Amino acid sequence: PPALGTLPRDPQPDTPPVHVRSDRAALARHGLPAGQAAATLETVLLGRAVGQIIDGQMSVPLVLRYPPDDLADLDDIWQMRLDMPAGARVPLGSLADIAEDRGPNLIGRENGERRIIVSANVAGRDLGSVVGDVRQRVAAGLALPDGYRVEYGGQFEAEIAAERLLLGLGLGAVAGIFLILFSAFRSARDALIVMINLPLALIGGVAGVFLADGVLSMASLIGFIALFGIATRNGIMLVAHIRRLRTEEGVADVRAAVAQGSIDRLVPILMTALSTGLALLPVALAFDTPGSEIHAPLAMVVVCGLVTSTALNMFVVPAAYWAAVRDRSSLL
Numbered sequence: 080p081p082a083l084g085t086l087p088r089d090p091q092p093d094t095p096p097v098h099v100r101s102d103r104a105a106l107a108r109h110g111l112p113a114g115q116a117a118a119t120l121e122t123v124l125l126g127r128a129v130g131q132i133i134d135g136q137m138s139v140p141l142v143l144r145y146p147p148d149d150l151a152d153l154d155d156i157w158q159m160r161l162d163m164p165a166g167a168r169v170p171l172g173s174l175a176d177i178a179e180d181r182g183p184n185l186i187g188r189e190n191g192e193r194r195i196i197v198s199a200n201v202a203g204r205d206l207g208s209v210v211g212d213v214r215q216r217v218a219a220g221l222a223l224p225d226g227y228r229v230e231y232g233g234q235f236e237a238e239i240a241a242e243r244l245l246l247g248l249g250l251g252a253v254a255g256i257f258l259i260l261f262s263a264f265r266s267a268r269d270a271l272i273v274m275i276n277l278p279l280a281l282i283g284g285v286a287g288v289f290l291a292d293g294v295l296s297m298a299s300l301i302g303f304i305a306l307f308g309i310a311t312r313n314g315i316m317l318v319a320h321i322r323r324l325r326t327e328e329g330v331a332d333v334r335a336a337v338a339q340g341s342i343d344r345l346v347p348i349l350m351t352a353l354s355t356g357l358a359l360l361p362v363a364l365a366f367d368t369p370g371s372e373i374h375a376p377l378a379m380v381v382v383c384g385l386v387t388s389t390a391l392n393m394f395v396v397p398a399a400y401w402a403a404v405r406d407r408s409s410l411l
Contacts, residue, residue, distance in 0.1 A: 097156065100176045109163045109174070116174065118380045119161060149165050153179055198233070206235045238297065239338045246389045247301040252304055253277065256311050263315075269322065272399050273314035279395060280310035280388035287383030291366055291376050302380030309355060309381070310388040317396055320344050341393055352389040 099120060101113050121127070126144035144160070157172035171177065187194045201209045210231060217229060255276075259272035284303050288295055320342035330336040363378035 081339065095179050095181060096139055097153070098176075098178050098180050099156075099171070100134075102175055103175045109167065109169060110165060111161070111163055111174075116161065119172070123159065124156075126190060149199050153177060198335060210235045241297055242300065245297065245304070249299070249300065249304050249307075252307060256307070260311075260315070264318070264322070269318055269400075272403060273311060273398055275396055276310040276314040276388055276392055277307050279391040280306050280384040282383035282384075282391075283387030284380045286387070287363075287379040288376070289383075290383065291379045295375075296376050298376040301378050302377035303384075306381050306384040306388070309352070309385065310392070313352065313389065314394050314396055316348055316351075317344045317392065318400060321400060333401055333404050337397045340399045345393060348389060348392065352385045356385045 103113055103118055106113055106116055122143060123145045126142040128140045129143045130141040132139045132141055157170060157177055159171045160168040161174065163169055163173055187196070214231065221229070243255065256277075257270055257274060260273050261267055264270055264273075281303070284299075284306050287302075288299050291299075317340060320343055323337050324330040324336040324340050325333070330339065359378040359382050362374050363382045366375040366379065368375075
């Protein structure tokens with residue numbers, strides 16, 4: 080389970096309010112109306128302005144109330160005397176129930192409604208799955224009274240929005256890659272053959288996510304987009320050379336053109352993949368280093384994706400090209 084710790088963004092220190100509930104029967108026995116008793120108690124505890132003091136240009140209200148030191152605890156309040164209409168002076172404790180309670184120091188409001196925030200940090204798991212578990216457990220184990228509701232907000236909302244944006248950009252990138260390939264090769268078949276590298280790279284990228292921490296983070300999604308571009312470049316190098324062998328250098332046999340093109344482009348493809356992979360390898364291996372939370376997942380996805388893409392590109396793409404054109408003389 081994740082480690083959750085409270086983050087008091089809206090601290091709520093308790094304040095000790097004193098509740099005084101009048102005993103109407105006792106007040107009636109002494110002939111004191113409850114409203115008059117409440118007004119007297121308000122004057123004693125909170126104060127009541129009875130006049131003004133003019134000091135030069137300043138006007139200071141004159142407030143009547145008990146000294147705060149005389150009401151320091153519940154016993155003092157209990158012993159406070161009230162004048163009865165018959166002339167007796169009766170302790171407040173015999174006329175009311177006095178109790179100390181606990182209440183919030185501040186009541187936050189939003190859109191005309193009361194609000195209190197409960198926040199936490201997450202360790203050991205991704206934020207999205209933790210929020211999902213919290214939603215399920217709160218829904219299953221918390222019965223809210225009428226007028227209450229629970230709303231979830233915070234960093235995970237921005238993460239969900241960013242994931243949707245990156246997913247849309249990723250799909251747009253794939254569509255853009257296909258359109259560019261189609262315009263370059265003038266062949267939908269060859270464009271699709273080049274794009275076979277994308278699932279080949281995806282295999283290693285997914286393995287990289289699990290080798291890192293098993294969390295599909297924002298950095299990992301960016302790494303997949305970068306990986307698709309690199310993998311597509313290697314496929315372009317191979318397919319373009321095979322086409323040139325057939326159209327410009329006169330290699331009529333498809334099998335021979337595919338074999339020669341694969342051999343000719345083996346070193347360039349390995350060089351481009353190794354240069355990128357070796358440059359990112361130190362970043363990928365420094366996964367537990369502080370400050371590498373963004374770079375390491377991205378690098379791990381790219382490095383692992385390049386391994387599978389480069390290794391399978393030299394076998395799957397030539398085989399797919401030969402299977403697609405061996406019975407056709409046209410490149411269309």
